[in-house]
Amino acid sequence: MDETENVFGTVFKVDPAPLGLTGFALTTFMLSFVNAGIIGSKGGTGMAISFAFAYGGIAQLIAGQWEMRRGSQFGFVAFSTYGAFWLWYVFLEVAAHFGVITVTNEALGISLILWGVFTLYMFVTAIRLNMGLMFTFLFLWLTFFFLGAGAMSGVVIITHIGGYLGILAAAFAIYTAFAVVTNSNHAGRIPLGPGLGSKKK
Template sequence: MENPFSKALSADPAPLGLAAFAFTTFLLSFVNAGLIPASGANVVVPLAAAYGGLGQLIAGSWEMRRGNTFGFTAFTSYGAFWEFYALLQILADLKVLTVLPSVAVGWSLILWGILTLYLWGGAMLLNLALNLVFLTLWLAFVTLGAGAVYSSTALTHVGGYFGILAATFAAYTSFAIVMNSIRPGMLPLGPGIMRRKS
């Protein structure tokens, strides 16, 4: 008897994870870049918990089920990042923690940048669109981290713009994968920079 869930299990979870990342990153990056007031961070918190975090954790769990180690590691890690961000903001608002701005927060962002740097290496093998997502995200984390460590508004604004670029590339990649699932080859993702050995 045919498994009624077999088609559902073959669906690609990457567009969900990329969209959850992209649209949450857009909003926070608008704040970091100074394009919307800092109070906009209050709206980022529920979006980070419900979509950026949960959406990527779901995508990561399905990537694991499909045997995609890269997708599992990336989506689960960045989903956890958004849950970390939301929890940090909530605890700060409740006066449980006094963290913002903070050198420790800056270094936590730099550490996320290190994770992103090593994932960027994997993205180079996949396609140009993902390569650009991870490159600009790495630049965003490092610049935002330095901005927090040195209390530099200018660096935070630059990091915000890198975040907007990362979100743009992620949104495009999500859209391209969805459209290509309907009509193969409709939108290009570009070749990987490095070729896999067969």
């Protein structure tokens, strides 16, 4: 296979980005369905933890290391951080369930907003990459801030809004992954859209 440019603007032979994006998307879909109140938290949270450990956590960490080997600063930081985020979520849920730690609403809310701060600065970079990533990070940034506000305030509707925003973030992530995989075999038929301020290729 000839070398070409991947979704993060780096040269590659096999692109790890779809693995990381799909791991992120499916896990985010599952947890966001719970946060939005679409499925109940009793069974849904347990399933989200399973997704978060195997696909959201481990798979994204692997994708992040591959992105580092490909020379993608953005891909390395994004996948490694969100892989760590999902493992943090697993630890938090399991440790709280067994009474190892105590999680207050205020502490949880601040933690989610801090994840949102990280996502905001990644969004600033994603703006110039392509539209698929730009909207993924935009809605993810909003997701974290609404979930954080919902946790601190205890207002369920705010958490539900965060859940629906998470569904949108996951939808753009899975679309971007689909486009990368499909375009690698069908010569660029699925549009991602140029980043703002970048020259359309």
